[in-house]
Amino acid sequence: MSNRSAILIIFTGGTIGMIKKVNNYVPINFKELVKYFPELDKLNYYLEIIGFNPPIDSAEMNPKIWIKIVEIIEKNYTKFDGFVILHGTDTMAYTASAISFMLQNLNKPIVFTGSQLPIGVHRTDAKENLITSIEIAGSRSFGKANVPEVCIYFENQLMRGNRTHKSSSNEFNAFSSNNYPILARAGIDINYNQNVISNGALKTLKIHKKIKNSVGLLKLFPGISKENVYCFLRNDFFDAIILQTYGCGNTMQENWFIDELKSFNEKGKILINASQCETGNIVQGRYQTSQVFIDLEVISSYDMTLESVVTKTMLLLGDSTNKKLFKEKFHQSFCGELTKIDK
Ligand code: ASP
Secondary structure (H helix, E strand, O other): OOOOOEEEEEEEEOHHHEEEEOOEEEEOOHHHHHHOOHHHHHOOOEEEEEEEEEEEOHHHOOHHHHHHHHHHHHHHOOOOOEEEEEOOOOOHHHHHHHHHHHEEOOOOOEEEEOOOOOOOOOOOOHHHHHHHHHHHHOOEEOOEEOOOOEEEEEOOEEEEHHHOEEOOOOOOOOEEOOOOOOOEEEOOOEEEOHHHOOOOOOOOOEEOOOOOOOEEEEEOOOOOOHHHHHHHHOOOOOOEEEEEEEOOOEOOOOHHHHHHHHHHHHOOOEEEEEEOOOOOOOOOOOOHHHHHHHHOOOEEOOOOOHHHHHHHHHHHHHHOOOHHHHHHHHOOOOOOOOOOOOO
């Protein structure tokens, strides 16, 4: 191989590789997809493509497929300088978060991208997103990757994957990174903000594949019924429940609800406090309406995205359901997903 960067493109599916059939968008295979990108041949990169067969709408994504993606990366890690993953936008933030936790000690770029309009449509955003993602995945200075982390590139912005959220279903600018700065912006040049980009690890890549999905997500709303809450807190299947609370982590104080939290807690199970807000962080105890969480030693998710909280919980439960161990690890920042702020 020459000193051109070598990039592996993994095509999982999503709008970027769909066409309209009768009334719906349906996936096409990667051989058909490549025909829409004649530019790929002209780029100064060594490119290989692995396509899922069949490609999927990312609404079908699940932990087994995360493992499949991680295994493809593991197998090809030494051969390539960077990886571009074409993925549907709907669950891209979940997959990018999960993969960031599954690949520890990363020192190569893994760039997720996709598009809001399919490749065959005149106004598609697919071409710019794919070509710039390849450029970012292949970008090196003095032989070292400029962005050795799992990220999402979309509509001119490069974001840390585990800090992203799909915030628009129709704008080209579909993703936000509310609690962490943008890693790079693409205009005429691609301007990297090296101060906020990881340095890459010196240790060897370590893969985590143990995932347990015994996590429940209970979103509070005014007037929520006991029946709704019981479905989660009285269900023995769950090892951990993420409470999606108000603002900086507040909840109603009704006795029946607090009693349910207490008995779930007494079973040695894990309660996590995550906010319904997209920006800001959890501060338990700021208001009297979150003091109960301190009293019950509920685990704060600080400023993590919900996508990171869910996927990190699944990965940690895969290792252990012990509450103390879980809490210790949950509060470590594995790859920049978390800033611990108590005030
Ligand atoms: N439903 C599609 C998907 O997530 C949407 C997209 O790709 O934008 O696969």
